[in-house]
Amino acid sequence: RKTGVVSAAYTPVISVYGNRRGIANGDRCMEFAGMENQYYVLLCDGMGTGPEAVQEGDGGGEMLRKMLTCGFPAEHALKSLNSICALRDRAGAVTVDLVQICLNTGKTTLYKWGGAASYLMSATGTEKLGATSPPPGLSVGGQQEIRCGITMRKGQTLLLVSDGVEEDTVLNL
Numbered sequence: 001r002k003t004g005v006v007s008a009a010y011t012p013v014i015s016v017y018g019n020r021r022g023i024a025n026g027d028r029c030m031e032f033a034g035m036e037n038q039y040y041v042l043l044c045d046g047m048g049t050g051p052e053a054v055q056e057g058d059g060g061g062e063m064l065r066k067m068l069t070c071g072f073p074a075e076h077a078l079k080s081l082n083s084i085c086a087l088r089d090r091a092g093a094v095t096v097d098l099v100q101i102c103l104n105t106g107k108t109t110l111y112k113w114g115g116a117a118s119y120l121m122s123a124t125g126t127e128k129l130g131a132t133s134p135p136p137g138l139s140v141g142g143q144q145e146i147r148c149g150i151t152m153r154k155g156q157t158l159l160l161v162s163d164g165v166e167e168d169t170v171l172n173l
Contacts, residue, residue, distance in 0.1 A: 008103035010152070012039055026053030026094070027162045028061040035071045037104045043097040045115065045162040047135070060085075060094040074100050074111055078136070078145050082113075085137025092135040096145070097160045106152045113145040119159040119170050120150060126171050 014031045026046020034040055042064055046056030060081055067077035078096065085093055095114035102108070110118060114135030120127045129148045152158070159170065 008037060010101065010103050010106050012041070012101055012103075014041055025049050026055075026057030028057040029160075030061055030065055032065055032069060034068050034100070037102055038068075039101045039103050040065075040068055041099040041101070041160070043115070043160045043162055045095045047093055047095070056090070056093045060096065064096070064098065074098060074109070075145070078111060078113060082136040082144070085135075088137075091137035093137060095135050095162070097162075098145075099158060099160070101152065108150040108152045108158070110148040110150060110158070111145045112148070116161045116163065117167075118148075118161065121157040121159060121170075122153070123155060128167070 012031070014029075016029045026044075026048065028042075028044045028046070030040075030042045030044075032040055032042075042061055044057050044061035044064065046053035046058070046060065063084070064077050064081060067080065068074065072080075078098065081094075081096065085091055092114070096111070097115045097118060098111040100109045100111070110129055112118065112130040112133065114133055115130070117131065118129045120129055129150075130146050133146055150158070
């Protein structure tokens with residue numbers, strides 16, 4: 001056991017569901033470990049369908065994964081993605097839902113940029129998290145990600161949705 005590293009008290013369980021099998025879409029979901037008991041779940045959606053959407057989703061997701069696994073703070077990694085989208089004249093090419101979980105405390109931060117609302121589901125009900133916002137790349141100094149702080153508890157489910165879902169559908173799960 002290394003000094004300063006606390007063993008994980010939480011183990012996230014990740015499930016992915018897609019309803020468009022066989023269609024090349026830009027939805028990319030990744031999960032990976034970061035530095036010092038940080039764990040990430042990333043949903044990066046390249047807008048549209050076809051090879052360009054796949055390339056945008058893969059490229060944006062891979063760039064964020066590399067930065068986060070090297071220790072970049074999430075806010076800096078997201079601002080870098082925003083700058084690259086703006087510089088490449090690719091405003092609106094991707095949306096991002098990034099979940100950062102501290103495995104020894106359960107403290108979770110949800111970063112949303114351009115994606116549909118997310119939902120925190122528990123035995124006591126469902127809470128809508130985040131609001132629709134403009135996607136990365138529209139402005140280098142303006143709009144930024146929306147952050148939601150959560151302390152995940154046993155039995156809770158955080159639902160990330162790439163292209164939106166009827167709220168009634170989620171509330172009836």
